[in-house]
Amino acid sequence: MGMxxxxxxxxxxxxxxxxxxxxAIIKLKDKESVPQLMRGGDESCLRCGHCVAVCPHGALSHRDIPLEACPPIEKDLKIGLERVVQLLRSRRSVRLFKDxxxxxxxxxxxxxxARYAPTGSNMQLVEYTVFTDRKKIRQLAGMTVDWMKYIQEKFPGEPTAVYMPMIISAWDMGFDSVLRSAPALIVASAPKENRNGMVDISIxxxxxxxxxxxxxxxxxxxxxxxGALLSWDPLKEAIGLPTGHRHHYPMMIGYxxxxxxxxxxxxxxRITFK
Ligand SMILES: Cc1cc2nc3c(=O)[nH]c(=O)nc-3n(C[C@H](O)[C@H](O)[C@H](O)COP(=O)(O)O)c2cc1C
Incomplete structure:
Protein backbone atom coordinates (compact mmCIF):
# COMPACT_ATOMS: atom_id res chain seq x y z
CA MET A 1 0.00 0.00 0.00
CA GLY A 2 1.23 3.52 -0.81
CA MET A 3 1.33 6.31 1.72
CA ALA A 24 1.40 19.79 -3.52
CA ILE A 25 2.30 16.13 -3.62
CA ILE A 26 -1.12 14.82 -4.65
CA LYS A 27 -2.05 14.95 -8.31
CA LEU A 28 -5.18 14.23 -10.32
CA LYS A 29 -4.29 12.87 -13.73
CA ASP A 30 -7.75 12.97 -15.27
CA LYS A 31 -11.40 12.90 -14.24
CA GLU A 32 -11.62 9.11 -14.42
CA SER A 33 -8.78 8.13 -12.11
CA VAL A 34 -8.46 8.79 -8.38
CA PRO A 35 -5.77 11.23 -7.16
CA GLN A 36 -2.29 9.85 -6.73
CA LEU A 37 0.76 10.62 -4.71
CA MET A 38 3.55 12.15 -6.78
CA ARG A 39 6.81 10.31 -7.03
CA GLY A 40 8.97 11.20 -4.02
CA GLY A 41 5.92 12.59 -2.23
CA ASP A 42 6.63 10.45 0.79
CA GLU A 43 9.69 12.58 1.63
CA SER A 44 7.93 15.93 1.23
CA CYS A 45 4.77 14.94 3.09
CA LEU A 46 4.30 16.93 6.34
CA ARG A 47 2.00 14.30 7.85
CA CYS A 48 -0.38 17.16 8.65
CA GLY A 49 -3.50 15.16 7.81
CA HIS A 50 -5.07 17.93 5.72
CA CYS A 51 -5.80 15.49 2.89
CA VAL A 52 -7.78 13.23 5.25
CA ALA A 53 -9.50 16.15 7.00
CA VAL A 54 -10.61 17.94 3.85
CA CYS A 55 -12.19 15.03 1.96
CA PRO A 56 -15.98 15.37 2.44
CA HIS A 57 -16.49 11.78 1.29
CA GLY A 58 -14.16 10.03 3.73
CA ALA A 59 -12.44 8.55 0.69
CA LEU A 60 -8.81 9.23 1.59
CA SER A 61 -6.65 7.60 4.19
CA HIS A 62 -2.99 8.24 5.01
CA ARG A 63 -0.68 5.50 6.23
CA ASP A 64 0.41 7.61 9.22
CA ILE A 65 -2.93 9.37 9.78
CA PRO A 66 -5.49 6.65 9.08
CA LEU A 67 -9.05 7.71 8.40
CA GLU A 68 -10.30 5.62 11.37
CA ALA A 69 -8.15 7.71 13.71
CA CYS A 70 -9.67 10.97 12.45
CA PRO A 71 -13.09 11.48 14.05
CA PRO A 72 -15.57 13.68 12.19
CA ILE A 73 -15.95 17.30 13.28
CA GLU A 74 -19.17 17.44 15.33
CA LYS A 75 -21.41 20.32 14.24
CA ASP A 76 -23.09 20.31 17.66
CA LEU A 77 -19.79 21.10 19.39
CA LYS A 78 -19.12 24.23 17.38
CA ILE A 79 -18.85 27.35 19.54
CA GLY A 80 -19.61 30.91 18.56
CA LEU A 81 -17.34 33.94 18.75
CA GLU A 82 -18.90 35.24 21.98
CA ARG A 83 -17.98 32.03 23.81
CA VAL A 84 -14.53 31.95 22.28
CA VAL A 85 -13.90 35.55 23.37
CA GLN A 86 -15.16 34.88 26.89
CA LEU A 87 -12.94 31.82 27.20
CA LEU A 88 -9.88 33.73 26.01
CA ARG A 89 -10.58 36.80 28.12
CA SER A 90 -11.37 34.87 31.27
CA ARG A 91 -8.03 33.07 31.31
CA ARG A 92 -5.92 34.71 33.98
CA SER A 93 -2.44 34.14 35.27
CA VAL A 94 -3.17 32.28 38.48
CA ARG A 95 -0.78 32.90 41.35
CA LEU A 96 -2.75 31.36 44.19
CA PHE A 97 -3.34 27.65 44.12
CA LYS A 98 -5.54 25.38 46.22
CA ASP A 99 -3.79 22.94 48.45
CA ALA A 114 -1.66 20.62 23.52
CA ARG A 115 -0.35 18.31 20.77
CA TYR A 116 -2.98 19.77 18.47
CA ALA A 117 -1.19 23.11 18.51
CA PRO A 118 0.61 23.91 15.27
CA THR A 119 4.34 23.22 15.03
CA GLY A 120 6.78 24.45 12.41
CA SER A 121 6.76 21.97 9.48
CA ASN A 122 4.49 19.84 11.66
CA MET A 123 7.60 18.52 13.43
CA GLN A 124 5.79 17.77 16.73
CA LEU A 125 9.04 17.57 18.67
CA VAL A 126 7.90 19.21 21.92
CA GLU A 127 8.43 17.06 25.02
CA TYR A 128 7.21 17.66 28.54
CA THR A 129 8.99 17.27 31.86
CA VAL A 130 6.37 17.46 34.59
CA PHE A 131 6.83 17.97 38.33
CA THR A 132 3.96 17.11 40.65
CA ASP A 133 5.86 16.96 43.90
CA ARG A 134 5.40 20.21 45.82
CA LYS A 135 8.63 19.74 47.76
CA LYS A 136 10.62 19.33 44.57
CA ILE A 137 8.94 22.39 43.04
CA ARG A 138 9.82 24.41 46.12
CA GLN A 139 13.39 23.23 45.73
CA LEU A 140 13.39 24.49 42.12
CA ALA A 141 12.05 27.85 43.29
CA GLY A 142 14.81 27.98 45.92
CA MET A 143 17.44 27.33 43.27
CA THR A 144 16.01 30.18 41.20
CA VAL A 145 16.40 32.44 44.22
CA ASP A 146 20.00 31.24 44.62
CA TRP A 147 20.59 32.26 41.01
CA MET A 148 19.08 35.68 41.70
CA LYS A 149 21.35 36.17 44.68
CA TYR A 150 24.31 35.28 42.48
CA ILE A 151 23.22 37.69 39.69
CA GLN A 152 22.70 40.49 42.18
CA GLU A 153 26.13 40.05 43.60
CA LYS A 154 28.00 39.54 40.33
CA PHE A 155 26.07 41.87 38.01
CA PRO A 156 24.38 44.51 40.15
CA GLY A 157 23.75 46.73 37.09
CA GLU A 158 21.65 44.10 35.23
CA PRO A 159 18.17 45.47 34.44
CA THR A 160 16.56 42.25 35.68
CA ALA A 161 18.28 42.71 39.02
CA VAL A 162 15.80 45.52 39.83
CA TYR A 163 12.94 43.24 40.94
CA MET A 164 15.19 40.57 42.40
CA PRO A 165 15.64 42.04 45.92
CA MET A 166 11.87 41.90 46.51
CA ILE A 167 11.64 38.29 45.39
CA ILE A 168 14.65 37.31 47.44
CA SER A 169 13.40 38.96 50.62
CA ALA A 170 9.92 37.43 50.11
CA TRP A 171 11.59 34.03 49.78
CA ASP A 172 13.63 34.62 52.91
CA MET A 173 10.36 35.37 54.72
CA GLY A 174 8.90 32.08 53.50
CA PHE A 175 6.91 33.32 50.49
CA ASP A 176 7.50 31.76 47.08
CA SER A 177 6.89 34.42 44.42
CA VAL A 178 8.93 32.42 41.91
CA LEU A 179 6.71 29.38 41.50
CA ARG A 180 3.87 30.53 43.76
CA SER A 181 3.84 27.27 45.73
CA ALA A 182 2.27 25.66 42.66
CA PRO A 183 1.44 21.98 43.02
CA ALA A 184 2.66 21.19 39.51
CA LEU A 185 5.11 22.53 36.98
CA ILE A 186 5.39 21.78 33.29
CA VAL A 187 8.69 22.34 31.51
CA ALA A 188 8.25 21.90 27.78
CA SER A 189 11.35 21.44 25.68
CA ALA A 190 12.43 20.80 22.12
CA PRO A 191 15.64 19.62 20.47
CA LYS A 192 18.24 22.43 20.35
CA GLU A 193 18.60 22.15 16.60
CA ASN A 194 14.86 22.53 16.00
CA ARG A 195 14.61 26.05 14.55
CA ASN A 196 10.99 26.58 15.55
CA GLY A 197 11.24 24.77 18.87
CA MET A 198 10.80 27.77 21.17
CA VAL A 199 7.76 28.99 19.27
CA ASP A 200 6.31 25.48 19.18
CA ILE A 201 6.71 25.21 22.96
CA SER A 202 4.98 28.54 23.54
CA ILE A 203 2.03 27.75 21.31
CA GLY A 227 15.87 33.06 33.21
CA ALA A 228 17.56 30.96 35.87
CA LEU A 229 17.29 27.76 33.90
CA LEU A 230 19.20 29.29 31.00
CA SER A 231 22.41 29.44 32.97
CA TRP A 232 22.18 28.02 36.50
CA ASP A 233 23.72 24.56 36.44
CA PRO A 234 22.21 23.17 39.68
CA LEU A 235 18.76 24.02 38.32
CA LYS A 236 19.51 22.48 34.93
CA GLU A 237 20.54 19.31 36.70
CA ALA A 238 17.50 19.27 38.95
CA ILE A 239 15.11 19.75 36.03
CA GLY A 240 16.90 17.19 33.89
CA LEU A 241 15.55 17.92 30.43
CA PRO A 242 15.81 15.23 27.74
CA THR A 243 19.32 15.13 26.26
CA GLY A 244 19.96 17.78 23.61
CA HIS A 245 16.80 19.71 24.51
CA ARG A 246 16.24 23.40 25.17
CA HIS A 247 13.48 24.69 27.40
CA HIS A 248 11.36 27.76 26.99
CA TYR A 249 9.09 29.48 29.52
CA PRO A 250 7.85 26.76 31.87
CA MET A 251 4.31 26.78 33.25
CA MET A 252 2.97 26.50 36.79
CA ILE A 253 -0.35 24.71 37.07
CA GLY A 254 -2.76 23.98 39.88
CA TYR A 255 -6.38 24.29 40.98
CA ARG A 270 -1.86 49.01 17.60
CA ILE A 271 -2.46 47.90 14.04
CA THR A 272 -1.03 49.09 10.78
CA PHE A 273 -2.78 47.94 7.64
CA LYS A 274 -0.64 48.26 4.56
C1 LIG B 1 6.47 35.01 28.87
C2 LIG B 1 5.74 35.29 30.14
C3 LIG B 1 6.41 35.22 31.36
C4 LIG B 1 5.73 35.45 32.54
N1 LIG B 1 6.37 35.28 33.73
C5 LIG B 1 5.70 35.44 34.89
C6 LIG B 1 6.33 35.18 36.14
O1 LIG B 1 7.49 34.81 36.23
N2 LIG B 1 5.61 35.34 37.28
C7 LIG B 1 4.31 35.76 37.24
O2 LIG B 1 3.72 35.88 38.30
N3 LIG B 1 3.68 35.99 36.06
C8 LIG B 1 4.33 35.84 34.90
N4 LIG B 1 3.70 36.05 33.70
C9 LIG B 1 2.29 36.47 33.67
C10 LIG B 1 2.09 37.92 33.21
O3 LIG B 1 2.46 38.79 34.24
C11 LIG B 1 0.61 38.06 32.86
O4 LIG B 1 0.36 37.29 31.69
C12 LIG B 1 0.16 39.48 32.59
O5 LIG B 1 0.28 40.25 33.77
C13 LIG B 1 -1.30 39.55 32.14
O6 LIG B 1 -2.16 38.93 33.09
P1 LIG B 1 -3.09 37.68 32.70
O7 LIG B 1 -2.19 36.58 32.22
O8 LIG B 1 -3.82 37.32 33.94
O9 LIG B 1 -4.00 38.11 31.61
C14 LIG B 1 4.36 35.81 32.51
C15 LIG B 1 3.69 35.86 31.28
C16 LIG B 1 4.36 35.58 30.12
C17 LIG B 1 3.59 35.58 28.82
Missing part, protein backbone atom coordinates in the same frame (compact mmCIF):
# COMPACT_ATOMS: atom_id res chain seq x y z
CA UNK A 4 -2.06 7.55 0.58
CA UNK A 5 -4.91 5.23 -0.23
CA UNK A 6 -8.11 6.35 -1.88
CA UNK A 7 -11.37 4.45 -2.00
CA UNK A 8 -12.30 4.65 -5.67
CA UNK A 9 -16.01 4.14 -4.89
CA UNK A 10 -16.18 7.03 -2.44
CA UNK A 11 -13.85 9.42 -4.29
CA UNK A 12 -15.70 12.00 -6.43
CA UNK A 13 -12.59 13.10 -8.34
CA UNK A 14 -13.28 16.67 -7.19
CA UNK A 15 -9.60 17.46 -6.60
CA UNK A 16 -10.19 18.94 -3.14
CA UNK A 17 -7.29 16.98 -1.62
CA UNK A 18 -5.06 18.02 -4.53
CA UNK A 19 -5.72 21.71 -3.93
CA UNK A 20 -5.44 21.39 -0.14
CA UNK A 21 -2.12 19.58 0.15
CA UNK A 22 0.40 22.17 1.47
CA UNK A 23 3.32 20.52 -0.30
CA UNK A 100 -4.77 20.11 46.14
CA UNK A 101 -2.50 18.04 43.94
CA UNK A 102 -2.99 17.98 40.20
CA UNK A 103 -3.68 14.44 39.05
CA UNK A 104 -1.09 13.08 36.62
CA UNK A 105 -3.93 11.81 34.41
CA UNK A 106 -5.26 15.36 34.02
CA UNK A 107 -1.81 16.69 33.10
CA UNK A 108 -1.49 13.87 30.60
CA UNK A 109 -4.87 14.71 29.12
CA UNK A 110 -3.93 18.40 28.80
CA UNK A 111 -0.65 17.56 27.13
CA UNK A 112 -2.50 15.33 24.69
CA UNK A 113 -4.68 18.32 23.81
CA UNK A 204 1.60 24.30 22.85
CA UNK A 205 1.56 25.70 26.37
CA UNK A 206 -0.81 28.46 25.31
CA UNK A 207 -3.18 25.73 24.09
CA UNK A 208 -2.65 23.81 27.30
CA UNK A 209 -3.54 26.71 29.57
CA UNK A 210 -6.79 27.27 27.74
CA UNK A 211 -7.61 23.57 27.79
CA UNK A 212 -7.01 23.61 31.56
CA UNK A 213 -9.80 26.10 32.25
CA UNK A 214 -12.86 23.80 32.23
CA UNK A 215 -11.27 21.64 34.97
CA UNK A 216 -10.85 24.64 37.28
CA UNK A 217 -7.11 24.60 36.75
CA UNK A 218 -5.13 27.79 36.58
CA UNK A 219 -1.71 28.38 35.06
CA UNK A 220 1.04 30.96 35.14
CA UNK A 221 4.11 31.29 32.94
CA UNK A 222 7.26 30.92 35.00
CA UNK A 223 9.40 33.79 33.71
CA UNK A 224 11.78 33.82 36.66
CA UNK A 225 12.51 30.13 36.39
CA UNK A 226 13.02 30.61 32.65
CA UNK A 256 -7.10 28.00 41.02
CA UNK A 257 -8.00 29.59 44.34
CA UNK A 258 -9.36 32.89 43.02
CA UNK A 259 -12.64 33.22 41.17
CA UNK A 260 -12.92 35.97 38.61
CA UNK A 261 -16.09 37.93 37.95
CA UNK A 262 -15.04 40.53 35.41
CA UNK A 263 -13.14 40.73 32.13
CA UNK A 264 -10.63 43.58 32.37
CA UNK A 265 -9.82 45.51 29.22
CA UNK A 266 -6.43 45.51 27.55
CA UNK A 267 -4.61 48.39 25.88
CA UNK A 268 -6.12 49.23 22.49
CA UNK A 269 -4.42 47.25 19.75
Missing amino acids: ISIDGDKCKRDGICVRECPT KPVEKEIVQQLIKI ALAYLELAALPSGLGTCWAGLLQ AKPKYYRLPERKPP
